[in-house]
Amino acid sequence: MAKSVIVAGGGIGGLSTALALRQKGFEVHILEQSDALNEVGAGIQLSPNAMHVLIKLGVSEALVAKAFFPQYATMRHFFSGHEYLRMPLGKRIEQKYNAPYLHIHRADLHAVLHQAARKQGVTITLEAQVKCYQHTQHGSVTKVQVELHDGRQFTCDMLIGADGIRSSVKKCMLPNSSLHFTGHVAWRGTIKSKNVPADLVKPDANLWIGPSAHLVSYYVRGAEEINIIAVQERKEWNDERWNVPGDVTELRRAFERWHPQVTELLSHLETCFLWGLFGSDPLDKWVDNNVALVGDACHPMLPFVAQGAAMAIEDAFCLAKWVSTDIDIHQGLALYQAERFGRVTKVQKMAKSNADLYHLNGLSAKIKLKALDVMNALSPSLASLPIAFIYAHNVTLD
DSSP: OOOEEEEEOOSHHHHHHHHHHHHTTOEEEEEOSSSSOOOOSOEEEEOHHHHHHHHHTTOHHHHHTTOBOOSEEEEEETTTOOEEEEEEOHHHHHHHHTSOOEEEEHHHHHHHHHHHHHHTTOEEESSOOEEEEEEEEETTEEEEEEEETTSOEEEESEEEEOSOTTOHHHHHHOTTOOOEEEEEEEEEEEEEGGGSOTTSSOSSEEEEEETTEEEEEEEEGGGTEEEEEEEEEOSOOOOSSSEEEOOHHHHHHHTTTSOHHHHHHHHTOOOOEEEEEEEOOOOSOOEETTEEEOGGGTOOOOSSSSOHHHHHHHHHHHHHHHHTSSSOHHHHHHHHHHHHHHHHHHHHHHHHHHHHHHTTOHHHHHHHHHHHHHHHHHOHHHHTGGGHHHHTOOGGGO
């Protein structure tokens, strides 16, 4: 008889985990707290390390049909437009790492994963918010009893907390865990490409860096839309919600002294959302017997290496790999954490370090930018070396 798994959370990490476990023969039930399974936000970057997993999950063709393939990743000065970095993407990165680098709308990625999960027989229950769990013994077999906020109860062999940075599963596992505001907010929005001049946004992952802020723009949906993410340092976040409708006028004012390409692009943005970026101290424990955490529930990170979703997707495949071996579930989950902990911690540290680089904070940022400038002039391949450990990793081969 197939072992049963409950996945708390129907986002990108939860759906990826459900698909990976279903491929290994588990009976999977997603419990999603919202009344509809959808994804908020805007664009997302899927680097080769994430695409290796998505290829194995059988969804790559559907994603490619909805994606945009950037040609370069660039980094430019907010005022002068000086280019510090031009890292090749497109066909060259695909040849180098045997998987593509693509941009996709979050809603499109979510829809593809959702459809695949349904097709593979994953059960999905909406308006089902996990409150807590406890382990129970059924003879020699350990089970997990899951209680929802409305009183419903479910029993399974394994519970996976993929319920995001404010994870209820994490709160039950680690009641003293806490979140802190990172001092950054992010505006996110999209613009129809037909509404802006054709040459305004290059077919790249465009990064503009400046004092206490940065802005990223790139195409999604086959270049039909332009995704914008603008991050600014801020002392506090007082809203209980983690995202609120944004004020486009406030956004434009924050970047009004930036390069004309930036200000013109923002002049075409009609609506946006504003997100407070939260984090937590590294967790030593992701696993409690037959319960484990994935993605933002156990390793939230700043979006300064574009790897938040990619790390959750990697988690999904790694977890499914270990729990499908002959060892028991708890041992498998412990091996999952052991394999993943060092990698995600390193990526988290890089994201945090990039915050200072992107926002021109301090002498170290000036030194790093000078070094990037020199390496970029010598060879773009040299300038891309610091991030190569992320893209080169293929969790499906381990």
